[in-house]
Amino acid sequence: MSEKQKCAISPQRAEDFPEWYQQIIRAADLAENSEVRGCMVIKPWGYALWERMQAELDRMFKETGHRNAYFPLFIPLSYLEKEAAHVEGFAKECAVVTHHRLEAKDGKLVPSGELTEPLVVRPTSETIIGAAYARWVKSWRDLPILLNQWANVVRWEMRPRLFLRTAEFLWQEGHTAHETREEAEIETMKMLRVYETFARDFLALPVLTGEKSESERFPGALRTYCIEAMVQDRKAIQAGTSHFLGQNFSKAAGIQFQGRDGSLQHAWTTSWGVSTRLIGTLIMAHSDDDGLMMPPRIAHTHVVILPITPKEDSKAAVLEAAESLAQAIRATTFHGSAVSVEVDTRDLGGGVKSWEYIKKGVPIRLEIGPRDLAQGTAALSRRDHPHKDKEFLPVADIPSRIAGILDEIQSALLARATSFRDTHLRRLDTKEEFYAFFTPANAEKPEAHGGFALTHWNGSAAVEEQVKNDLKVTIRCIPFEGSAEPGVCPFSGEPSQQRVVWAKSY
């Protein structure tokens, strides 16, 4: 590269956010598009992030009394037909298996052996899990059932984007059945809070919590709650959902039990999930024009040590010092687990290696070279600081300081994201302000604009529809806290009980 590049990623966020997003994924080697339309290959660096998310969430699910199970990928078509709203919500995006055999014909393989009943590749598992629960539940003593499954699901999306919207994606879906309505409602809220906590403490994402309006509700649910994050183009992204399904699915599947009073009752069910979309959210929330930035608590690699070996005669000593430093750091812990350290001994020159780890978002880089050997130091760089900043520290002090620095980085990312979100969250009271807020100056190539608008709403779907048509802005959630106050819906002029969160969204 003959000319100096200021940033590793081109284009920059401000120039072309969607393209920047794709370049981050490429530069950090997270994933790539597959030859199968709409599907992605998640590469090791990206999959490791998912494994970290799985590990922490799985722990949190178990701590709240859930266990894992696994249900079939294929769902009988007839199951999907049982819940009317559910069918309507998912039918259009279902992949359907109609045959079970291939036969060679004219040198080609053609499907044969048509199934008597087509099988749907699960877009979600309420129906087939409901059928199992119906078999398992006889008595109030069989409840609650608190299960989760880690699985892939397929939704035949028309416009895929890596991690954000793909035909196949990975997720977890919790499915619970309860004796009473109240118990199920508590469960729904409890798991929403788990997601909120996870997003804040591990992903360093401040999220808004609230309920979805009817038009955004999960097909078949009585209520859908969500966590909504803001990413750096100021759009909202639904990062997790928790649904109170009432008795809709238990009536459809026949989940019945004999209650304490001897009467036959339908169970109350919930479902809740987060997906690999969290990776996309993480990227869009924290990355900068030099690449990915992994919050330390979700990073699979906390520290990378880069030995500087310019001269053959000192090489062995430098490598030994690097390895010994790695061992000392691995012996320390960060939130209960060993700090994860990589030593990159590849024979690559210059800043190439440094830049690779900047792009990949490793929180801490340590350089150790011949000069350090003499002085007993190593150079420490933080991913959340400008990439040229480097602090020379006594090697002996480094291991004990790593966990503290990781915590600082974690806090810095959360603080930065929170400040960004708050800067772009407005209380807007007139239609004019609202429309101005969500209208880009350059319609041809919209710049980052808008944000979250806290604006009154009369509760009508017609208003939502109008705003969506005009601005592509939707209600992201009806927040739980701090929004209940009488006012006037600026779109209809009608009275409103509270402000709701409006935004453009992914």
Added chain:
RNA sequence: CGGGCCGUGGCUCAGCUUGGUAGAGCGCCUCGUUCGGGACGAGGAGGCCGCGGGUUCGAAUCCCGCCGGCCCGACCA
């Protein structure tokens, strides 16, 4: 699924209008000098020009069909 644009080494693209057997930059490999911030030199590998058919002595180039991608709409975790 509707409208627009586009498919040429791994990536970004030139070549196509006016048919004559394929190029550049980056990346990759080897060797050497380098290495504390994307280094330099020399050499090298890699392409049924998206697929199928047609026109032609001859097609990346012209014609037809299909497939795929991107953007905009509808839909969505």
